Amino acid sequence: MTSAPAIGFDYRPSRRLLQLLLAIGVLVLVAIAGSGAPWALKLPMALASIVLVAIALRRASRSSVMGVALAGETWTLYRASREESPAVLASSRVLGTCVLLRLKSAGRTEVLLLAPDNSDADLRRRLRMRLAAMRPAESSARL
Template sequence: MTSAPAIGFDYRPSRLTGGLLGIVTALGLVAVALSGAPLWLKLVIAAGSLALAFVATRRLTLSRIAGVGYGPDGWTLYQADRTPLPARLLSHRVIGGCVLLRLKTDHATEVLLLAPDNSDADIRRRLRMRLAAQSAVAEAL
């Protein structure tokens, strides 16, 4: 049996997560505004929520990862300067047409969302099939 070809693709953060974060933040601010808390507490909570949303959005948009490779030797993440980082898959989830990957390098844990706005449908399909086959093998052991 021949091995499956390697999967490689460029990665950029999805705008979908930023949009969802904005919606959740706006709903949280509405909830705080409609609560019965004193005005000073509403202002503190609103300011804290906005600051945390800003930090999370900045963290999402400044990804260190520019590319991903998955082949017989395992996972490799490529930084912006194209230096390779060997990685190990911690977990994956398929949510609708999106694939969420948690990969561990020597330095950090990277969470990558492959959505329709930042990856090709064929790449996501091939990746879902390969991950499903890998999970079936792991369950059989």
Template sequence: MTSAPAIGFDYRPSRLPARLLALVTFLAFVAIALSGAPVGARLLLAAGTSVLAVTAVRRSMHSDITGIGYGADGWAVYRADRTQLPATLLSHRVIGTCVLLRLRTDRATETLVLAPDNSDPDIRRRLRMRLAAQSPVAGIL
């Protein structure tokens, strides 16, 4: 499978992590409201939770990466100004229909979520097959 053609696709951040974070934040607010803490402590906890949630949502929804390529030369990341940066795959996970990639460039380490709302099912399928073929445990099974 390693002789398959290169895979390249546009990338935009998925909304799925932000939605899951909103659910967890709501549950945190419910837990804070139902706690036996004094009102001042509950307000302080709610404010801290709000700040952390907004910061995490902004971080998950903002990415300088607009494209990803994987071929014989390895991984490449394309930035908003269409400059190409070579990247190294640090790790990957397949969770249901989502693929999570952790790529390191010379500038930063990026965690990319490829979910049904931001990528084509065929791209995710081809990527899962290529990642499984290069995985060190693929030969053990």
């Protein structure tokens, strides 16, 4: 039996995820403003929401991972500092046309979202097929 060809791709954070987070933040602020709570509660809730959305946007927009390679069952992460680090697939999910990977490397956990705006359909299809062929315990573990 021949081995499956290696899969390699450049990674950048999804812009759609950032837009979705921003839209959710705006909706939260509208909900707080329209609530019947007194202003003494609305202001701290609005400030806390803004801070939490800003943290989520910052985490989602910054990734030290610039590229990923999968050869056999061996994952390699290529970081912005130009270093390679081996990784282990902790879990994966297929969410519609998106693929969510959680990779553990060098004591850090990297969560990568492959969506239509940051990867092509053929890459996501090949990755879904490869993940399905891997052991079920690995690919179906919960995030």
